[in-house]
Amino acid sequence: MRGTNHSSVSEFLLLGLSRQPQQQLLFLLFFIMYLATVLGNLLIILAISTESRLHTPMYFFLSNLSFVDVCFSSTTVPKVLTNYILSRQAISFPECLTQIYFFCVFAVMDNFLLAVMAYDRFVAICHPLYYTTKITHQLCALLVVGSWVIANLNGLLHTLMVARLSFCADNIIPQFFCELTPILKLACSDTHLNELMILFVAGMLMIAPFICILVSYVFITCAILRVSSTSGKRKAFSTCSSHLAVVCLFYGTIISLYFNPSSSHSSGKDTAAAVMYAVVTPMLNPFIYSLRNKDMKGALRKVVTMNFLCIQCEKS
Incomplete structure (x- = not known):
């Protein structure tokens, strides 16, 4: 125990960005990144839902990932923008608990969906003849629902x-x-039980999906290397390159934050790493998938063209 006589705290002060210079520039940057995150991921969801060619397991998981990324970013950024507009740094204790809950949920969902997508690519590349029988609609729904249940319990x-x-x-x-x-x-009060739960429960929910992704890509790499033609290797790798880029971005920032000893001595590095995985990564995901995926680029172009034509028709 740190003390016996203490008063209850009704609110906390979020000072992670308040000590940074050029607050107006940070506000503008966060607003642009949040806007890009919401619009980019919603466009991905709209393109997948309207394009029949994209009604496949891979894009089903991608649409769920885009939805989670919007929610993930919305858990933190709106509060930052609101506090800046109101010139305050306070967050009430109930609001803080709510933010902790949703942040834990969406962080775990990101992990699970990336692992599920890695398994989907593993079956598609290593066992293409059995893909339709192994990756069924029932299995896809079960994997997503199960991920939501575990994430919410966590x-x-x-x-x-x-x-x-x-x-x-x-x-x-x-x-x-x-x-x-x-x-x-x-x-x-004593936080040893909380720390143990973070170490074992949250650690398992982070490490297990990461190991699943690593194992999947080991088998995928071996399968690609066995392909004789260069064009076949290029085509096989292109099907998972976008997902691999997102995985490297997401886990790279988390590893730099939680597994770098020097980060524990610098709040500035902690804040920068947190901005990367909580704000920047959800924003970049739709750009990575749209720029490196020919089918997605075609679907997005179709959606934008249709909306443009609808606007022109309304004006005329």
Whole structure:
């Protein structure tokens, strides 16, 4: 215990970005990135839903990933923008718990969907003849629903465990949102159980999908290397290059934040890494998939053209 006589904290102060110079530039940058995230991912969802050629398991998982990315970014960025407009850094304790819950849910969903998409590419490349029989609509729905259930249980677990803690006078969070680890450092009560849950439960939910992705790509690489023709290798690799780029971006920022010893001594590095995986990565995902995927580019072009024609018809 850090103390026995303490008062209850009703709100926290988010100071992760307040110490940075050029606050107006940061506000504008966050607003543009959030707008690009929402519009880009919604365009991906619209293109997949309207283009019949994209009604396949791979694009079904991609549309779910785009939805999760919109929600993931919406968990943190609107609060940053609101606090800037109102010239305040405070977030109430219930709001903080809500942010922790949804952040845990969508972070785990990102992990699971990336792992599911890796498995989908593994079956498509390593066992193409059995793809339609293995990756069925029922299996796709089961994988997505199961991921949502586990992600929500994980978020509920960590939120309830934070809710039982007591907090003293110190209420300053050196981050731009209510991240789990900085919150635990402010608690007056014992946080060993919370830390164990983060280590085992959250660790398993992060490491297990990552291992699944690594194993899938080991088999995928071996299968591609066995292809005799250069064009065949190029075609096989192009089917998973976008997903691989997203995986490297997502896990690269997380590893740099949580597995780099130097990051624990620098709040600036922590904030920069958090911006990368919570804001930048959801924004870049639709661009990566649209720029490196011929079918997606065609579907997006079709959606934009149809909307443009509809606008012209309304004007005339």
